Amino acid sequence: MSLVVGALLIAGGLRGGRTASTVLAVVGVAFLLSGVANVLVLGTPLNLLAFRMSNVVFSLVSGGLLLTLGAYGRFTGRLPDGNPYATGHGAVDADGRPEPVRIEDPGSARAAAELAEAERAEARHAATPAQQAALDALRDVRRPEDRLAGWQRVYDG
Numbered sequence: 001m002s003l004v005v006g007a008l009l010i011a012g013g014l015r016g017g018r019t020a021s022t023v024l025a026v027v028g029v030a031f032l033l034s035g036v037a038n039v040l041v042l043g044t045p046l047n048l049l050a051f052r053m054s055n056v057v058f059s060l061v062s063g064g065l066l067l068t069l070g071a072y073g074r075f076t077g078r079l080p081d082g083n084p085y086a087t088g089h090g091a092v093d094a095d096g097r098p099e100p101v102r103i104e105d106p107g108s109a110r111a112a113a114e115l116a117e118a119e120r121a122e123a124r125h126a127a128t129p130a131q132q133a134a135l136d137a138l139r140d141v142r143r144p145e146d147r148l149a150g151w152q153r154v155y156d157g
Contacts (some may be wrong), residue, residue, distance in 0.1 A: 005027060008023060008027065020070075021071070024071075025067055025070030026070075027063075028063045028065070028066030028068070028071075029067055030063070031060070031063025031066060032059070032063035033063075035056050035058075035059030035063060036060075038055060039056045042056070107152075108148060111148060111151055111152045111155075114151070114155065115147065115151040115155075118131040118134065118135055122135055130155065131155070133154075134151060134154045134155035137150065138150045138151060
């Protein structure tokens with residue numbers, strides 16, 4: 001069984017990208033489930049493969065590690081461009097940090113300042129009802145340019 005799992009992990013790694021990530025995550029979950037199932041049958045006649053606590057600990061640690069490595073790229077930001085889960089949410093500088101949004105129009109600059117103040121007020125739980133309503137309308141908007149445009153549309157000061 002170990003040889004089959006090892007071959008599966010190697011094949012996924014050779015394939016790379018999403019396949020490798022999925023194989024790692026699936027095998028990790030399988031190891032975790034195996035560890036839980038094995039701890040439940042320790043000391044019973046159902047322990048047909050004669051697992052011991054060391055096998056359970058190995059399954060749980062290995063499963064956690066494999067699941068973490070397989071899911072890492074799916075749930076973190078600032079991934080390299082070659083990563084299959086990099087989404088390209090705007091321009092980044094040489095260090096991988098997002099480029100600041102340049103605002104030329106004085107009206108947009110004022111709106112950006114109002115938006116920033118509303119977000120700070122929300123973080124302090126001190127946003128006005130109008131600010132809170134406008135921020136709620138922008139809850140699913142992620143790109144700074146889109147948030148600013150949305151703020152200009154929905155917030156009337």
